Amino acid sequence: MPQWLHQLGDIIEGALPKILAGRTDVVEKPDGSLVTAGDLYVESLVEEAMAEHLPDAILLSEERILPAQRLDDGLFVIVDPIDGTENFAAGLKEWGTGISVWDHGTHLGSMLLMPELSERLVTGDGIPKLHSRITGLSSTIDDNVREALEADGEFRIIGCAVYNLYNVVRGAYTRFLNPRGAYVWDLLPGIMLAAEHGCDIEINGEAFNGGYLDPARRHRVDIRHRYDLHPG
Missing domain, CATH: 3.30.540.10 (Fructose-1,6-Bisphosphatase, subunit A, domain 1)
Structure with a gap:
């Protein structure tokens, strides 16, 4: 495949x-x-x-x-x-x-x-050894995103889940957070690549179990890169 x-x-x-x-x-x-x-x-x-x-x-x-x-x-x-x-x-x-x-x-x-x-x-590709302090956020601004932006740190709002997921998988982002949620076509390719490369993944507040997601609903996502698995 x-x-x-x-x-x-x-x-x-x-x-x-x-x-x-x-x-x-x-x-x-x-x-x-x-x-x-x-x-x-x-x-x-x-x-x-x-x-x-x-x-x-x-x-x-x-x-x-x-x-x-x-x-x-x-x-x-x-x-x-x-x-x-x-x-x-x-x-x-x-x-x-x-x-x-x-x-x-x-x-x-x-x-x-x-x-x-x-x-x-x-799937199957390697990733570079990067390190970052940047958190990527979804572009829909709600109270959860406002709360995240009030914390100390570096943040980026790009407006593209593919871009955000790609960068958290390879370590150019330390974290990607979408508290409002998105659908499987927005998320599942990146979630599966994140799982392949050992990222910590929460879907709707629970640890991702590797299975399919309901296509009829939005899913909240919090993904963190594991730099200990890909030391730079």
């Missing part, structure tokens, strides 16, 4: 000019969030790759919500085609694609991809 994910990453990166051409074709959805032609194009690239290599898999994404479907009941490709759509539509480079593949509740592989930054992390 990691090989297929790398191949898919190559396809998406190779299509970057066409993806970027869709960043100004924007529609506001009923919930106020944005979707662009770039989002839909990346999702179509994933669908084409699935049709060739994983024809029996079910696509689960923000645009393909299956609230009654359990992730332990089939072969799933969970996709956030463009995470950080607000950034993407505004012309910022901090956006990414998250993909996680599951077969009847067993994780087969995940990828965090940021094509415009030329950054990628796939």
Whole structure:
């Protein structure tokens, strides 16, 4: 599966000019969030790759919500085609694609991809030996985020879960905190890579057990990098 994910990453990166051409074709959805032609194009690239290599898999994404479907009941490709759509539509480079593949509740592989930054992390890849004091925070400001910002420390609010998760996994962030919660397509690729690299992970206030997450609800996340496992 990691090989297929790398191949898919190559396809998406190779299509970057066409993806970027869709960043100004924007529609506001009923919930106020944005979707662009770039989002839909990346999702179509994933669908084409699935049709060739994983024809029996079910696509689960923000645009393909299956609230009654359990992730332990089939072969799933969970996709956030463009995470950080607000950034993407505004012309910022901090956006990414998250993909996680599951077969009847067993994780087969995940990828965090940021094509415009030329950054990628796939199941089985190594990570650098970094050290950081920075905590990444979700971009939705609520009382929990305000409380975190009042503490001493260095903080970054970027507005892209793929970016935040990528950086806490590799140690460029010491911690990533999303107290409001997000959905499986936002989180699961990065959570599984964080688990692979020994991060401490809390989901909804409890230690992550490595299993699937309910796709019908938001999940609060607190991930801390373990520098003792990756000494610099």
